[in-house]
Amino acid sequence: MSNSPLTPGIASGRLPAEEYDRNFLDHLPALDVHEARVAADRCYFCHDAPCMTACPTAIDIPLFIRQIATGTPEAAAKTIWSQNILGGICARVCPTETLCEGVCVREVAEGKPVEIGRLQRFATDFAMPKGHPFQRAAPTGRRVAVVGAGPAGLACAHRLAMLGHDIVVFERRPRPGGLNEYGIASYKSTGGFAQAEVDWLLQIGGIELRNGVELGRDITLAELRQTYDAVFLGIGLQGVNLLSAGGEDLEGVGNAVDFIAELRQSDDLSTLPVGRDVVVIGGGMTAVDAAVQSRLLGAENVTIVYRRSQEKMSASEHEQDHATSKGVRIIHNAAPLRVIGETRAEAVEFAYTEDGPDGLRLLPETFTLKADQVLRAIGQRLTGLPDGVTAKGGKIDTAPAQVWAGGDCAAGGEDLTVTAVAEGRDAALSIHRQLSGL
Structure with missing residues (x-):
């Protein structure tokens, strides 16, 4: 294990090499042809489809699912791309559980929606290797x-x-x-x-x-x-918003977006340093992504702390559940007061909060979490x-x-x-x- 110069608790190589590979596999494997046809057959092909209304790009979801069901995934992909040219990545990262799948008639009636996101991925993954489906119009000179x-x-x-x-x-x-x-x-x-x-x-x-x-x-x-x-x-x-708490300049305190970017661009995850005790402050997708990946890199204790209630977290319930399934602890209604340490982060002191009609209020009761790495994820500007x-x-x-x-x-x-x-x-x-x- 090689220690990072940042703090004694931040180190690289916490896990065996094969464990990094296993931890960072595709978290939701792609559907095969048979699975896609079965999933597509669950769609009711609604006339006034609520899923289509819920999609910010207004993809004709019933049409592309019908095209998959009838064995024409390339046509399905073109239906998707005509509205969302980045339909492949959106199929992977969209919070479908709160968008299209969240309003699916099957979800409302049975608690299990049509797997729209995975079907979208199936179609776009199938068609992408076959080339680009669109052609340019005549040049305008503009x-x-x-x-x-x-x-x-x-x-x-x-x-x-x-x-x-x-x-x-x-x-x-x-x-x-x-x-x-x-x-x-x-x-x-x-x-x-x-x-x-x-x-x-x-x-x-x-x-x-x-x-x-x-x-x-x-x-x-x-x-x-x-x-x-x-x-x-x-x-x-x-820009990344600051905590407005003491000790932010201590070594070991950084931005979650920078942590994720470094991980995304790394060719060898075993060389990435991560804390033994990581505290992520925030309640959105960036906070969840940073926290989960800290665990996957080998951090022993990872905690997300959010200043408001669970219902007000911008990260979806699905993403929160994914975090806790990976061993991430989530604490709600707590705000940071200061990062404790002399030159390096050692802990974070929090105050419990109350969200009332006059806004967020700090309560007198406080608690401290051990932390050798603190990641800010409270929004950008x-x-x-x-x-x-x-x-x-x-x-x-x-x-x-x-x-x-x-x-x-x-x-x-x-x-x-x-x-x-x-x-x-x-x-x-x-x-x-x-x-x-x-």
């Missing part, structure tokens, strides 16, 4: 800049390329994909799927990808507006605004003429991959209408 190669930016770029426009995508990180590449649990997207899906998406043509280019550092919004006919901002949220762009509630609210925005950086909607795809796609249609004079 050029659009897309800033950010996350789900919103990629969806926007693809739809605009389909419509005949030429697209340049500027991405500050070495790889495209955004949170799909850097921000989700590895066991949800195995085998390099996120990058494979991007490569497949780019087969449409007409999209130039420029990595390592950051808005505000290498290019300005004013320059883009002068050079391109339209600009789409899908820049995500780069914009770190800077381009000239002419305004924010409201920490997200882009207004932008200058010829500038659109979507995804996590934009006001409205939930911070989900599928929502970002919908916003990017819809922005592309709006841009196309304006550029075409429609």
